[in-house]
Amino acid sequence: MDFIYCDVVVVGSGLAGLRAAIAAAESKPDLEVCVVTKVSGPRSHSIAAEGGMAGVLYPEKTGDSAELHAYDTVKGGDFLVDQDAALMLAQEAPKEIFYLEKLGVPWNRDADGRIALRLFGGMSKPRTAFARDKTGFFVMSALYRAARSLPIKFYEEHLVTKLFIKRGQFAGLIALDLRRGELRLFRAKAGVIATGGGGRMFKLTTMGFANTGEMWGIALREGIALKDMEFVQWHPTALVPSGILISEAARAEGAYLVNKLGERFMARYAPQRMELAPRDVVARAIATECMAGRGFIHEESKMCYVGLDLRHIDPQRMKERLPLLMEVVRTYAGLDPTKDLIPVAPAVHYFMGGIHTDLHGRVLDANGRWIIGLWAAGEAASVSVHGANRLGSNSLAECAVWGRLTGIQAAEFASSTQQPPALDLEAKTVYGAEERRIFDKLLHRESGGISLGQVKSAIQEALHSGAGIFRHKSTIEEALTKVTRTAAKVMQVNVHDVGRTYNMELKELLELDGAVLAAQVILMGAYFRQESRGSHYRLDHPSRDDSRWLVHTIAYRYGDGVVLKWEPVRILKWPPEVRSY
Incomplete structure (x- = not known):
């Protein structure tokens, strides 16, 4: 058994993940901070971000304010946004833009030398800082350099297959080292999930091939709730x-x-x-x-x-x-x-929903209880800052803000926890079960079975028709039936490559195994939400219904199935109004 100890483990190396790792390492330099990521180098999808990062930088010049930024975000999200989250985003985002400037991000400049700002869709004022149309490249390059200059250990090309949660508390994770074809057990006091979105579950997406969405299914299986997964943004x-x-x-x-x-x-x-x-x-x-x-x-x-x-x-x-x-x-x-x-x-292009968190990014179960020691940030999480529709350039701001906030909290928690997690019998048992599942049941299957491509294509087709730009009860029902039947076939997929080193077929199957559960949640949320709001447009329910549906959808695992419940949106300043542009 390959056993690795970390005080703080961050899953994912995109903007949110790197920002969390840097914040943890800078706030508590004596801690062991690890980044576990299935990509190599700064190749997470954040590097493909183009437009910019939203933040109110020069209110005296633009007539802008943090409150106006928050209001635009709430309205843009069709009033499904938790308004304390929108206010936090607006207040904290400028700090991140200036922090990235110090790291070397070459923001475009106006003639007066100030950071130039673009006007993005749904924004009342120009407030999007940008580095040409390669903002993600410059931001990720700066963050990766900064992370590599700190005592942060990187475990690249490691695919997380299981979270280890012990009686309501995070205790570590198991990851497949793709280079060696072996499982590794990471024991940790605290963790931050920052694995991004799952666009590759759909037929047509702007997302990279690493954005497969398996972490949502992995989290669901460990008692973590998902929130508002029916809200999928089409760019x-x-x-x-x-x-x-x-x-x-x-x-x-x-x-x-x-x-x-x-x-x-x-x-x-x-x-x-x-x-x-x-x-x-x-x-x-x-x-x-x-x-x-x-x-x-x-x-x-x-x-x-x-x-x-x-x-x-x-x-x-x-x-x-x-x-x-x-x-x-x-x-x-x-x-x-x-x-x-x-x-x-x-x-x-983007998922407004994700792992259920509170305002501070703490990961929650279906009853709103914190999974002690675990946080989530960025697109993988749903802190409810985007509601039913994200405004462009708010995503980079969200990743940076909650990346920093969760990284600092995780480091504080790990620092205050005296006893390091031991390699106990329970950890060995969990590791052994995962090893048998992957290498005995999935990799060394007898001949026969069905092809990986068939299963993946069926999921993509179902989501494209049932969770597209326009939705209808009948098409959602058909898609949900197809996904449910397909989910049962995942364990019948035949892996032709039986080698362990860089087995991309096995990697794709493990990703699909998690993603298929997330696909079911997306369609279930779309089926039960009988209204049109933001990115969720029901042809058979074309109006927004605040009397019934001004609520978040919470999905959780119950037995072998998935159950939904609903929680109210936190409204502090702006009651719902007609959304017109």
Whole structure:
């Protein structure tokens, strides 16, 4: 048995994970801080973030305020946002932008030398700091350098397969070392989950191949609750047919959306904000244009799309502020954005839901009890700061803010806990059971079974139809039935590669084993929420219903099944109002 001790273990090495590890190491330098991640180097999906990070930096110049930022966030989330979380985000985000500046992030500057700010969708004022359209690359590079300069131990290419929770308290985790093909047991006093989203559960997504969502299923199986999983954000502008993100920064710089008739069709859906309406509004508008026959059709994929028009924007400004967009479009579509329309369509981009946490990021069970010693941050968590729809550039702010807050808390907890977790009989038993599950039941299966690709494709098709931009009871029912039946087949998948070292087939199967449970929760939440709110739009219930559904969906494991319950939204300042743009 390979046994490793950490005072604080962080799962995930994206923005939230690195920020948590740095905060823990800086606040308590004497602690053993470990980062366990299934990717290598700074290759988590945060590196692909383009648009920027929201924060009120110069209120005297812009007329902005933390309260206005919080209000925009609450309204953008269709009033499902816990308002204390929105206020905390708005108050803490500027500190993170300036902290990252000290680490070397080259934020774009205005003529007066101040950090430049973009106006993003659903925002009342320009408050998005950016580093061209490669913000994630610069932020992740700076954080990774900082983390490597601290006494933080990295365990890269380690896929977490099980959380070890002992009588309501976090005690460690088990991870598969992909390089060696062996399990490792990490014992820890405190942990932070920061594993990101699960876009690869869907057919078309802007997310990278590491975003498979298995941690939600792993957490659910250990008594942790999930919250608001039915709220899945479709980004309006993904490149057709690849799904590569075309950043909201393009629309922030003045790009238009046009249909095949040449109309700026957003005038029909959000006449005040046009292309800078919130993402759920814009995504539904594009889908509606396609359903009405006003979209273009991609010849090879037969996908319907609209055009993103940047031809009126000064080419020099595009080179300075949107260099990645120009490179991506030329490389993957063979088009010149200064001369051609860019073909775009909505794709899955972000999960507003995630692991159920309180305001401080502490992981909760279905009864609201803290899983002692465990926190979650970033997209993996649901602190309820995004509600039913996230505003662009709030995600990087959320990852940085709650990454820091959870890292500090985890370090404080570990520092105050005197006795290090021992390698006891219970830990050995849990490790042995996991070893048998993976290497005996999954890897060394007899010939036969079904293919991994078939199972994965079935899940993706079901979520695409049942949890898409437009939903209906009948399609959700069909999708839920398909996912439930498919879940039973995961253990019948035949792994052809029986080797242990870098067994990518086994890795994908373990990811799918966790993700299929998360897929069920997404569809169950969508089925029971009989209203339309934010990213959740029910054709058979097209109106928002605050009298019944101003509540969070809480999902938890009960026996072999999943049960839902609902909790009220925390409303402090802003009662629900008509959401118009």
